[in-house]
Amino acid sequence: MKSDFATAMGRALEQTRAGNPAEATRLIQAALNGQGTGTAVSGAQTSRKARRPLGQVIDSLVNGKPLRMPGSARPGRQPAIPDGASYETCRHACAHGARDVRVFAPSPRDEPVRGLILMLHGCTQNADDFAAGTRMNFLAEEHNLIVAYPDQTRAANQMACWNWFRPEDQRREGGEAALLADLAASLAAQHGVPSGRIFAAGLSAGGAMAAILGETHPEVFAAIGVHSGLAPGSASDMASAYAAMRGQAVPPRSARSEPQRSIVFHGTADSTVAPSNGDAVVAAALAGFDADRIEDTITGARVVMHRDRAGATLVEHWALPGIGHAWSGGSPDGSYTDPTGPDASAEMIRFFLSVAEPRQ
Numbered sequence: 001m002k003s004d005f006a007t008a009m010g011r012a013l014e015q016t017r018a019g020n021p022a023e024a025t026r027l028i029q030a031a032l033n034g035q036g037t038g039t040a041v042s043g044a045q046t047s048r049k050a051r052r053p054l055g056q057v058i059d060s061l062v063n064g065k066p067l068r069m070p071g072s073a074r075p076g077r078q079p080a081i082p083d084g085a086s087y088e089t090c091r092h093a094c095a096h097g098a099r100d101v102r103v104f105a106p107s108p109r110d111e112p113v114r115g116l117i118l119m120l121h122g123c124t125q126n127a128d129d130f131a132a133g134t135r136m137n138f139l140a141e142e143h144n145l146i147v148a149y150p151d152q153t154r155a156a157n158q159m160a161c162w163n164w165f166r167p168e169d170q171r172r173e174g175g176e177a178a179l180l181a182d183l184a185a186s187l188a189a190q191h192g193v194p195s196g197r198i199f200a201a202g203l204s205a206g207g208a209m210a211a212i213l214g215e216t217h218p219e220v221f222a223a224i225g226v227h228s229g230l231a232p233g234s235a236s237d238m239a240s241a242y243a244a245m246r247g248q249a250v251p252p253r254s255a256r257s258e259p260q261r262s263i264v265f266h267g268t269a270d271s272t273v274a275p276s277n278g279d280a281v282v283a284a285a286l287a288g289f290d291a292d293r294i295e296d297t298i299t300g301a302r303v304v305m306h307r308d309r310a311g312a313t314l315v316e317h318w319a320l321p322g323i324g325h326a327w328s329g330g331s332p333d334g335s336y337t338d339p340t341g342p343d344a345s346a347e348m349i350r351f352f353l354s355v356a357e358p359r360q
Helices: 004-017 021-032 043-063 127-134 136-143 175-190 205-216 238-245 276-286 344-356
Strands: 086-094 097-105 116-120 146-150 198-203 223-227 262-267 292-298 301-307 313-320
Touching: 086 175, 097 127, 097 136, 097 175, 116 127, 116 136, 116 175, 116 205, 116 344, 127 136, 127 146, 136 146, 136 344, 146 175, 175 198, 175 205, 198 205, 198 344, 205 223, 205 276, 223 276, 223 344, 262 276, 262 344, 276 301, 276 313, 313 344
Parallel strands: 116 146, 116 198, 198 223, 223 262, 262 313
Antiparallel strands: 086 097, 097 146, 292 301, 301 313
C-alpha cells in the first residue's frame, strides 16, 4: 500500500503536470508538515526538517531532476528487443524543428513492412520508458510494423510534455504538429511503408497530440489512437489546459469533411484527465457524421463502436472501469501503466490494420 506521503507526492506531480505549481507546492508542504500522515511535528521541527526536502521535491517536479516519484519515467533503461529486430536512435530535423527518435524495425523477412506507428509519450516520460511500458515493440515484431518513438525535449517543455495546449503547436503549417507529421512521413519513406499505413498513438499529452495530428494531417495519418488524452482545440494556454483536464467544456472545432478513424481509451477512474475528455475525442473524430452506434462489453470494458452504413468501424471508444491515468494492459517495466486492463497496444494495432487492410 502506498504511504500517505507517496500519495501526496503523486497528487503534487499531477498538479505540476497540469501547470498548477502553487497547488503542487501546497500539497508538498502539507505532506512534509505531517498533515494526513498521522505524525505530529512541531512548527520548529518541521521548518528544519522540511526545508531541504521541499526544495528537492519542487526542483524535481519542475526541472525533471532524478528524484524518483510515483509513476515517473525509469531513467537509463532500454526496452527489451525481440531477437533479430533493431531499435536505434536517429535525429530528425526539418523546417519545423528537430527531435531525437527511437526507431524499432522488425526482424528482416521477405514481405514488406505493413505500416508505421508514431508513438507519443506522456509528460515526464521518454521514448524508452514508453516503449517498455506499452510493449509495442514485441507486437510490432509479430505484425511486421515499424514503430517510431520521438523524444520531447526539456527545452521545449520542462515536463517533457508535447505542447498540445499551445496554438502554435496545433497548426498544420508549423510547430510540433508539423514537425511530427514530417518525421512520420520521412521515416515511412525510408522504410518503404505503403501509402495509407501511417498511424499515430499516444498517452495523455501524447494522446492529445495524436488527436491533433489526425486533424491537421489526415493525408499522413490513416488512423489515430488516443489513450487518456484530449480533443483537438481543448485548450489554448496553460489555464485552459488545466480546465480541460478537469473536464470543463470547450467550444467545439469546426466540423471535418469526413470522420477521423480513431480508437480511444480512457479509464473511468482517471483523476488527471477527466474521463469526459474521451467522449470529446470521439465527438471530434466523428465530426457530426451520422454513424450507427453499437455497444458491447469486451474483457470487462464498455466498448462503443461507431460504424458507417457499410459496416466499417470509424471510431471505437473503450471505457476502462477502475483504470486511472495509465496505459491499459501495459508492462510495469514502464511508467503510467496498469497491467490489469485490456491490452490497449494490441487493440490499437488490430484497429490500425483493419483500417489499412479493410475486409473484402
